[in-house]
Amino acid sequence: MRKLQNHLIGVAQGSRLLFSDFEDGGAMWTGRGPREVRLREPFPEPFKSPPAVHASLSMFDIGEAANHRADLSVGAIDVHGFELVFRTWGDTRIARVRADWMAIGEVRADDEWDV
Template sequence: MKKIRNNLVGVDQGSHVLFEDYDVGGEMWTGSGNREVWHPVRFAQPFKTPPAVHVSVTMWDMSTEANQRADIRAANIRSDGFELVFTTWEDTKIARVRADWMAIGELPYEDDWDLY
């Protein structure tokens, strides 16, 4: 459990289209090549410590000719941002994906001192 030590709690959120491979014959649509997308996200302002980050798929356009396989996660969560990671595998064909995210965490307080 993440504990927040002061009353300055920040919530930041966003939405990103991670790829649109259908029109360009990209790897996610053809089913070969790199099947993972990393998208850097920067927060509007840094948190005091790395926040809790929630990610979700909010739009997907997939072929129905194969099983629909997907994984989405937040990686390398830092005070100033993180990487949004979407992965698929085997013969799944994905035309496009949009992901939303929300970060909740402690903000810096004006009385915080950095002594060393």
């Protein structure tokens, strides 16, 4: 369990279209090429320490002829942002994906300084 040591807690949230490959024949839709997307998502303002980040699929447009395989995760979390990471494999064809996210963590007080 993560225990926060500051009484000021910030919550940042957002939504990001990770790709839309069906329009231009991208790798996720054709099944050829890299099947992983990593996008840096900045926070609107920095946290005091790296926050807890949760992401979920909010839109998933997938071809019906194959098994549905998808992995969404977050990585490289720091006080300024994080990476959204989406992967698929096999014969799965994905047209587009959108992810929603939320970050919760300590924020600095207006009168808090680094000395």
